[in-house]
Amino acid sequence: MASGMVGSFQLMKSLNKSLILNVIRLDGPISRAEIAKKTNLTPPTVTNLVAELLASNLVIESDLGTSSVGRKPIMLRIHASAFQVIGIDVGASHLKLVSTNLNAEIQETLLVKMPNPITAPSFLELLIHSVDTLLEKSQLQKDTILGIGIGMHGLVNPKQGVADYAPNLALRHIPIREKLETAFNLPVEIENDVRAMALGESWFGNGQGIENFICVNVGMGIGAGIILDHKLFTGASFTAGEIGHTTIEIEGPKCSCGNHGCLQALAAGPAIASRVQEEIRLGRESLIAELVHGDVEEITGETVHQAALQGDPLAIEALKNTGRYLGIGVANLINILNPSRIILGGGVSKAGEFILGPMKETVEKRALNSASICEVKLGDFGTAIGAATLVLQKLFMPEYSNGDTRGTERVGLQ
Template sequence: MQRGSFQWMKTLNKSIILNKIRTGGPISRAQIAKDTKLTPPTVSSIVKELIEQGIVRESAQGTSQGGRKPTMLIINSTEFYIIGIDAGPRTVKFVLADLSGELKEEKIIPIDRKITGHQFINILVTGIKSVLSARKALAGKIAGIGVAMHGVVKVEEGVSEFAPNLDLHDVAIKEELEKAFDYEVKVENDARAMALGEAWFGDSEGVKSMLALNIGSGIGAGLMIDGKLYHGEYDLAGEIGHMTLDVNGEECTCGNNGCLQTVASGPAIEKRAKQLLAEGRAGGLASLAGGNPDQVSGELVYQAAVQGDKDSKAILEETGTYIGIGLTNLIHVINPSKIVIGGGVSSAGGMILQPIKQTIKARALTNEAKQTEIAISPLQSNATVLGAVALVLTELFDPLPRNSD
């Protein structure tokens, strides 16, 4: 679908009705009118248009409330497709998904060396072409491309302002991709995209305020308030990986010292594990790594911990404690209804969740705050890329995609 086509597709009432069908379908026209407070003739004429456009279809008949059975409406989720991209810092993941978030195609391109902005764009273009050529028949049905980019993103302009782990500055992702493909492109910070993914496809729909944390090679967070992403004045909201925990701590990629991600990210786990090996400790981990410290990864530390290596277990507990301290700070500032933890480090599951919960319990100010719901992401490694897909869905379904922040 060509760029700009959504402008004519989208009106406020249309989005309200579409979203009602998405979240409440199968649903009858009468019920939509009742729930949205739009008049039955308005609902009928908009639904007629949506059916003609192919995005809504009639399904089986519902049960009668007296009189004839109403025809039920559902989203025709295979009418449009979206390309979602989870970009970096170590790999770029590309998916082709339908409107229900079902993945039809998937491709991963590793970033294994230092690259320029130009080379980064080339990787994106190559990956998009690859998923498109695998599904040539769908090229005319692409509703847009969503990019979840690590680092600081200027959301309106679609520019990656600063990607610290790739050392890239001012990469005009939206402009370059819209030049290369005639699709609408949305760019968002990866942790915020992840929060959106959890809200659309995880177990967090309807949660009043939700903080989603992405803990991998960096740490970022996305905040949803009343179903909308919060960006802050300059799109910086959620950069919690650079919250200072120790003013005398190790230097971070950002140049400051003792940031949360110097003690709680995947690389931080790796580094501490290597130190222990050098001291002749963490025997279980050493044997899993075949005596080679280069084999040590966060994943291996987790495996060693599961197999009973006490030092590896202690590393994960310490990591959980640091994350818990960071989260307690956030609870005191934001007081979210729920916190979802995703990213590579979250695959340590309970081993990391328990110390996080204990730390919050020990440190939070009130009993309610101590009980804040903390969950490991149900979408796991697909959360961010599904969030990228949801960036385009938001444009399509949501009447007011951005907070008035």
């Protein structure tokens, strides 16, 4: 019993420390007295825990604040540059790596092309080699790195740290955490790529301060990351947000999942390309055919966008239909979860008004409540920044973390 009490005291202490740390992150520079007010902790507790945070170098004292009575208080802020985090986006064809400071500001980036096909062991080797390259490139000391976060496409189990199914690499059950933790002796967090992107937008992007929003990524596939009450919602087995596989047309085209008429089979990049290819094969005249010099197989979503910019009717029509399908998917999301904002990311969203216009129109018609619709703020490295945020979340808000609870002892939080 005694050891149990010691254990719960330790846990309480580390949670209180994270709580203080997070208040300093959100409201710093801030005085000890203000922290006590905001956290409802006693001033002596705050003083003790702040002393430990100062000793760990996570927090530093900054300028003096203002006070109407008595002497000016010493202000505290996060020592953002004292530690780094590594974030990795595992997409369909590339690895994108970033190293960031504690504010998720990018210090260094690395883009690595993945061979395809690839086996699970060579994929893991490539991941490890890429992290090594990034460390070298950014001349980081390993003892100031707090952890590695990974946003992986497909189905992911963040608790076990395993990528269950990565469709674009045709791989299953990749033990990412186990391999990377062994290789680097650093805590490793893993989450689905779109879910990571949503978390990044929530902390540092267009979702900042928004209680309920949904990040929808439209690229090679379609997925969503759902933030409810400022927290990433993952569902019972981590697949919440797989809107790409919701049925939009019962008799629609076949999807990679085996069903027919999924949103992804109608509105993702490859779906736009294949609809256009079919029309051209049936004899429809279009600038798109010229752009690929008659090789219809070479048509991509990007080619269609290029043609639309030059006024090609087929291209404009294809993107308009895509916008309508997306609008139906998004309206369904709004009707189920009533978010106040939808944030769009991914390659297809770059087609701008050609898709956004008809999409917004459809949403207005079909959703019972309105939600503002905007694009992601964090751009091409958004998923990698989101992956880094997984590690930051474990440090600042461990109670929100879906990963395991190890790791934060590096900075004395456990």
